[in-house]
Amino acid sequence: MTQFGRQLGIGPTDNTSDQRTPRKPLRLIPSVARESFVPVVPARYVMRTHEWDMTRIAPGRPRGDGTPIEVKGTLRNENGTPIRDALIEIWNANHHGRYRHVEDASGLQLDENFFGMGRVVTDEDGNYCFWTISPGAYLARPDIGRWRPKHIHLSVSGGSARLITQMYFPDEPNNASDPMAILMGDGFENNIGKPYETSDLDVDEGYRFDIVVGGRNATFFE
Amino acid sequence: MTQDNGSNLLKATNEDTSGPFFPIYFQDESLEDLTVLGPGIVGAPSGQHIILCGRVLDRHGNLANGVLMEFWQANAKGIYNSPDNLGHPDLDPWFNGYGRLRSASGEYKFCTIMPGASDNRAPNITITLFSDGISRIVTQVFFEGHKANETDPVLKSLGTDDQARLIARHGGHTDGGAEIYLLDIVMAGANETPFFDDFES
Ligand SMILES: [Fe+3]
Numbered sequence A: 001m002t003q004f005g006r007q008l009g010i011g012p013t014d015n016t017s018d019q020r021t022p023r024k025p026l027r028l029i030p031s032v033a034r035e036s037f038v039p040v041v042p043a044r045y046v047m048r049t050h051e052w053d054m055t056r057i058a059p060g061r062p063r064g065d066g067t068p069i070e071v072k073g074t075l076r077n078e079n080g081t082p083i084r085d086a087l088i089e090i091w092n093a094n095h096h097g098r099y100r101h102v103e104d105a106s107g108l109q110l111d112e113n114f115f116g117m118g119r120v121v122t123d124e125d126g127n128y129c130f131w132t133i134s135p136g137a138y139l140a141r142p143d144i145g146r147w148r149p150k151h152i153h154l155s156v157s158g159g160s161a162r163l164i165t166q167m168y169f170p171d172e173p174n175n176a177s178d179p180m181a182i183l184m185g186d187g188f189e190n191n192i193g194k195p196y197e198t199s200d201l202d203v204d205e206g207y208r209f210d211i212v213v214g215g216r217n218a219t220f221f222e
Numbered sequence B: 001m002t003q004d005n006g007s008n009l010l011k012a013t014n015e016d017t018s019g020p021f022f023p024i025y026f027q028d029e030s031l032e033d034l035t036v037l038g039p040g041i042v043g044a045p046s047g048q049h050i051i052l053c054g055r056v057l058d059r060h061g062n063l064a065n066g067v068l069m070e071f072w073q074a075n076a077k078g079i080y081n082s083p084d085n086l087g088h089p090d091l092d093p094w095f096n097g098y099g100r101l102r103s104a105s106g107e108y109k110f111c112t113i114m115p116g117a118s119d120n121r122a123p124n125i126t127i128t129l130f131s132d133g134i135s136r137i138v139t140q141v142f143f144e145g146h147k148a149n150e151t152d153p154v155l156k157s158l159g160t161d162d163q164a165r166l167i168a169r170h171g172g173h174t175d176g177g178a179e180i181y182l183l184d185i186v187m188a189g190a191n192e193t194p195f196f197d198d199f200e201s
Helices: A015-020 A179-191 B147-151 B160-165
Strands: A068-077 A087-091 A117-121 A127-133 A138-141 A146-148 A151-158 A161-168 A194-196 A205-208 A211-213 B049-057 B067-073 B098-103 B107-113 B124-131 B134-143 B167-173 B179-182
Touching: A068 A161, A087 A127, A117 A127, A151 A211, A161 A179, A161 A211, A161 B134, B049 B067, B049 B124, B067 B107, B098 B107, B160 B167
Parallel strands: A068 A205, A068 A211, B049 B179, B134 B167
Antiparallel strands: A068 A127, A087 A117, A087 A151, A138 A146, A151 A161, A194 A205, B049 B107, B067 B098, B067 B124, B124 B134, B167 B179
């Protein structure tokens, strides 16, 4: 007998979400098959040592346009246990809202001093930290004038953890109309970076973004 | 940050769409072909080489461009490289069972070895899909012609039509001797692939 789990929501004003979101509720995994279902992602250390500082393409080079920011936080499972040695892959648009990605056809300005992709690994207490340029918002649906608010993409993988999410910024004008934010409802608060002072750092703004990997991943190991 | 419902659990960070611009820069060729370890390295996992390939389609039957796919499977002897199996005599040191690729077009091709049957399971590969418009969705693929398909608990939990949507068809073999298996994944619509809820299961 099929048992059902969550019904995934479709992001309003998001055509792609309409085309790609499964319409049937998700099925529950029979408990005897659970262990042979959930991946364990091996730790992968493929980053270059300077990738934590995305404000410049390489050490000693000029900074990209816009506001340099620091983002830091702790990666934990739902029980509060820190997840160490996890790979965090980060990507965000430049100050003008453009990605250095071959499929970004927005025509917005590239910044010769901004790459927009970086990788860091969590330390033994689950902490991570990176610098980047505060991303620009971009017009995702020119036909209806709908913007994507400023956001930074983060992919977390390692051991039992697997999560792709986005960090948003407080009090941004486009937050309320964003289809992803609408799907998150009240939980959207959890995906907003919390500002902190960075007076003694070489960045202008700081955002704390603690990440909790939930569900299936909470108890796997350690 | 703590959850209501009387539980001490932290509230999980919301999953969010990967968007269309997951960096191709993060691509790692050694994760797209698990039959080889890397350039110039002598040594290979044991097992029958297979190629799992097909298309990822949207609700209208169009290719879903820009999909990120991850794969997780047991080795040829049915043993997963998980912490529980640390030191297991049948672990294959040349195979860790995790693959990842990004397809620009929505067509995919993953080179690996045929997983063995583990516990009471038929040979299978877990597939995790990310793309613009959706958060992570997961399913498992099985292989045509395996007797164990008839008793597999995941397949048995589904109706006949849905079972067929998870069984890759055999499609001949390559000159190099790899067996080809074909599976289209339909993200939404009439012929929708069954996806699973690993949060609530
Ligand atoms: Fe984006």
